[in-house]
Structures are given as C-alpha cells and as structure tokens.
Amino acid sequence: MTNINGQYYDGKRAVGSPAKILFEGEEAQLTTNIISVSYPIKELRVSPRIASARRFILLPDGAQFMSNDHPFFNSLPQESPSEGFVAWLEKRWAIALACVLIITSALLAGYFFGLPIAAKKIVSQIPLETEHAIGAEALGWLDKQKWFKPTALSVEQRQAVEGGFGWLNIDLPFQKYYHLEFRSSKMFGANAMALPGGIIVITDDLVNLAQDNQEVMAILAHEIGHVELRHSMTNVIQNSAVAATVATLTADAASLSAAVAGLPAILAQTKYSREFETAADDYAFSLLKQKYISPEKFASIMERLSEKYEKDIPSFAYISTHPLTRERINRARAAAADGPHE
C-alpha cells in the first residue's frame, strides 16, 4: 500500500486541486476534496522520469495527477518505457564521464580513420561518369558568372599544353574521362583546377607564367592527381559528414553564439583539404617522374606563383585550404632529389 500526495488536474480547467492516490493491489484510489475515484492500476500511464522533476500520471479519463518523483512510480505502467533506461543512465556521473570518453574517441577515430576510409569505399562505388554532369554544370556556371572568359592563347600554345596533358594521362585508369579546358580569368589569376568528372581548367595567366611546357605539365599532373584520387567526390562526402557532426554537437549552442559554433567545422574541413593537396602533390611527383619530368619543375612554377601572389597575404597554416607553399616546394625538391621513379 502506497500513498502519494499531489495535485489533480481535470484537463478542463487550468486549476488544480490537492489530491492523493492510494495504491492498493490492482487499484489506485484517487481522492480530492471533491471526488474520489478508483482506477485499475494497469490503465494508468506515468510520464518518464527526467532528473528529479515532478511526474505526471495520466488517468484513463484524461485527467492528470502530478506529484514529486517517487520510487513507486517506476513500478507503474510507463507512458514511454524506453526512456526509463536513458533516465537511469542520465543519473550517473560515472556514465557521464564514460560518455565524454566515448564521444571523444568516437570523434577522433571517425575523423582520422573512419570517415576517410568510409568515404573512399563509397566513392569507389560511384562511377566517375556520374560526376561528369556535375563538372560540366559547374563549368557552365563559372562561364555564366563571367568569372571565366574565352582563352586568348594561340593555337600553338594550346596544342603544346594539350600534347603534354595527353602524354601525362595516356595510360591512367580514368584516361578516357580527361578533358582540358582553357579559360582566361581575372578572378582566378594564374590557376588550374580539377572539376568533378575529369574536367581540368587551366587559365591563360598560368600558361604564360610558366617558363616552359614542363612547368605547365607539373601543375596539370597535380590536377590529374585530384581526379585519379577522386578528391572532389571524397571532399563532398567528408565535408558533409563533418558539417552534420559539428551541427549535432553544437546544436544547443548554436542560438547562443553562432560564431563559436561554426569554427570547428571550418578547422576540420580545411585539414582534410590540405591532406588532399599533399596527396595530389605526391601523386604528381610520382607521375612526373614516370613521364621523365623532374618534380623540380613543380617547385619552380610554385615559386614563381608564390612570388606573384603571396607577397602581402599572411599565412595561417591551420585555417588554410592549402599547405604552406614553402613546404610544397621543399617536398617537390626532395622528390626530385630522390631520383627517377623507375
């Protein structure tokens, strides 16, 4: 026999009355100073336990009995039985500490191993053809924004670059998908980029900046690395996963301080981006050596690029999408000194 005091709400008026419930056998006897009703215990529903908050018993007639939490409530029929276990977990500091450890290790493992491996697996299931439409669309959009203008290079210049490009990709797995586009662009300056689906764009300024065709090929080899390593699709998958995870972690803080919440995602994503650049560089060095071109060519064109563009820009290694240029040049020289590939 258990006796619990509380408040009774009939559900018809926002006024409560003091009440008590007497639990005896199969019956629960509710008594207020106006009514006294008996309900079968199995028809009651108790609201889930949440910390030490008050609990509510939903009565079969739609009325409600509210009282302070009482251990006896846990033996009554529950409105949401699955929450009982969660409430049990939520009560314990040891569990909370374990959760901190689990979250930390899950995030670190997922970020450094799980996500890159999973992304690689998923990407290998998606044929490169499917990306082609996306790349074509992106190129069309860049053209439409007037960020890209038609090339002003002479036919001879273009043929030389195209020849080198063909020589680079001749027996690569994705050979048949490669497609080189020339554009002039004020906005991008001397630049080259790999769009999804094997489309590679090179700007007039870059071709003009290069001292010889081999320097252009060194840059193209880097872009080919992005394509062969499927970086654009991997990037999409990894970045989406990071954004979704960070959004989940900071969901509660978002409305409080949006600026704080956005930072971790940027940090995490730029690290992946730098890894892609390094991987594409390594791929390029090995490809160049296979094609009898020294990675020194990559170092020399990067040096010229950095002289032209990086004079006033401060470099922050941790929020940049690219590794520091100095490091990339040094790695290229090291690869060149390493001797020919075969």
Place this chain on the structure above:
Amino acid sequence: MPYEPDYSKYSLDELKQAATQVDRQKYPQRAANLDKEINLRDELSIESQKYPEPPAGEETGIVSQPAPPRPAEITFIFRGVAREYFRIWIVNLCLTIITLGIFSAWAKVRKKRYFYSHAFLDGTPFQYLAQPIPILKGRVIAVIGFLLYYLASTFFTSLLPYVLVAGLIAAPWVIVRSAAFNARYSAFRNMTFKFTGRYIDAVKVIYAWGIIPALVIAMIFSKQERAQLIVLGLIFFIFSLYFPWWIRGLKKFIIEYTSYGGRAGLFFASGGQFLKMYFTSGLIGLALMIPAAVVAGLVLTSLKESKAVFYVAIALIYVGYVVAYAYLQARSGNLVWNNIQLGPLRFKSTLKTFDLLKLYITNALGILSSVGLLIPWAVIRTLKYRTDNLKALPDGDFAEFQGSDLSNVAAAGAETMDIFDMDISL
C-alpha cells in the same frame, strides 16, 4: 442486501450532511464508511496545506474555500541545474553519435522534457508531450529537403531556381505546421496549447499578399543580368523598409492563432515600435563599426605592414555586431512579451542588453575554453535568465482557461524548422 451508497462520489458537504442524518444504530457499517470517507477528506485538506511544494505560488485550488487575494505578479521560474542537465546532454549526445544520428529524436524529447518540466508558472511545471517516433519521421523528411537544397546549390545549379521556388511554396506550410506541433505538444496543467493558423493565413503574412515572392521569382527566372539587378535592388529596398512590419506581422500571426484553454493570444505591438528597435540596433552597430572602418582605412593608407591594427578593426566590427545583437534580443523579447495578452494574463519581460551581453560573452568564453563541455551550462544559465525575467500579470483567474483539444499533428514542419535552423520563437 440493502443498497450501499458510493460515498467516494460525494462532495465533502454532502458527506457531512449524510453523517448527521444517518441512523447509526440501524446502519453501523454505512456510518463507519461515511466517517472513514470524511476522515480521508479531512486528512487530505490538511495534507493539501502541507503539500504545496516550493514555490509558494502553488494554487490552493480548493473551491469550497474563499479564493486567496489575487497576486499582482505571477512568476515564471526556471529550476534547471547545469550539473543535472550536463549528464542528460552528454548521455543523449553519446547515444546520438553511437547510433549515427538516429537517437537524435529521442535526445530532443529528453532535452525538451528537461526544459519544460523545470519551467514553472505559478508553481506548476510545463510539460512536453511529443513522442520521438513522429519527430524522427519529421527529421527524415527535413533532411531529404535539406539534401535537395544542398545538391542543387552546390552541384546542379541549373535546378536551384526550381528548388528555391519549391522552398518559397513550402515555407508557409513549414511555419504553420511547426507552430501547430509545438503548441499541440506543450501542456500546462493538463491542457495543451493549440495553433489554428492555416497555410493561406501564413502566405498572406509572410509574402505580404505575394508581392515579394513574385519579385523573387521574377529575379530567379529573368534571363537578363541587368533586369535581375534592378529587381534585386527593388526587393532589397522594399524589404528593408518593410522589415519591421514584416517581423511584427509574423509575431502577431503566431501569437494570435495560438490559444490555451479556449483563449487566443492578442498582440498589441505596432510596426513603429519594431522600426524604432531595429533603427536603434543599427545605430549601435554603426557606432562601433565606424571607428573600425576608420582604423581599417588608416591601415590601408599609411601603416601598410601593421597587421595588428587590422585585426583590431575586425575585432571592433565583431564587437559591434555582438552588442547590436544583444540589444535586439533584449528589446525584442521585452517588446513582444509586454504586448501579449492571453486570456486573463498580461506579461512583463525585463531583459537587459547589458546582462545579455555579459551572458553571451561569458558563454562563448566558457564553451571555447572547455572544448564545448560547458555548452549545457551556457544553455541553462541563458534559459534561467530569460525565464526569471518574465512575469505574468493576472487580470483574472486561471479558471478562465477552459477545455483542451487533442488532435494529432505531424512533426515534419517542426523538424524542417530545426534542420534549416530557423527560429520563430518569441
């Protein structure tokens, strides 16, 4: 077998009446039952004087007694404790991560339950009634919508206009369903709130009779760049002038279609009051950003190498933004609550810009320095500040709230608001 009356159905007065009249010699059992029942009720009214737990505001609610004098203010109190909420937050976050996000619907319910059951009005806590499964379904729908938007905006840009138009069409639906869901599953004293706004009502409010979406669609689909720019300028001009009235209209829509116990909300604030608020916040922002711009100008003209000054300028711009934001949060909270009437209740909100500013800055510092572990602490103290600065001013009795309607509402709308991080809260 003589007929035995069921005394449990009698009121106390009826019981006492019966006790004086019953023939105690002839029906000893009946008399004993009566006495037992009376004793039970008496015990209860003694208990009821003991029962009202803290705070003192709990209604006595005994109809047979004269009502106590009506208080001038009824307090909202938030009793959440950061340490307690931390455990709830971390356990649910952990389960969400382990289940790759599926548990997030359950987590949301647990957290909402904590907030609601620790927010007291007149000594009674609120109740959150939504179930996880509908929320999970809603989240799936919302995530699909977000994926469509994401794919269109990053890859298939030629499809973006159609997705945006679909978004324009869906937005009023999202707002209406979200308000309906939140109202339906929020309860106070065993009575839920109710939102009765319809899609078409929301269209009128959000789109000002369709002028703005017509212009937006014209811009999205017009081929000529110059025409696009002109329309964009027009939209910007109309919208910036109209903005205070637009926000007021949205708030009024949500409030006046929300009802509790048969009483719909009323909203009195004028567009002019909103205009004044936005204008002042703009001035505050500018007052801090102009020096920043001057500093930045100095950097660019003379002191070319000094990066430090440049960062000072950026910091000043950020400070200007934060101060203006805190001002807006405080003023709009006060403006909205102080102009609501719900049945017999008016409200008094006393948020202060400086307090909120302190709160935001310390929250941000705390969260940063604890790698996020202090997020629950920040959430609780912000809620506590906002709740404790809200009072209800009664001009009548809670008994005026009567009746409650319990029809089901799907969660898709509310979850779409969540996923797209929209906020229509007051």
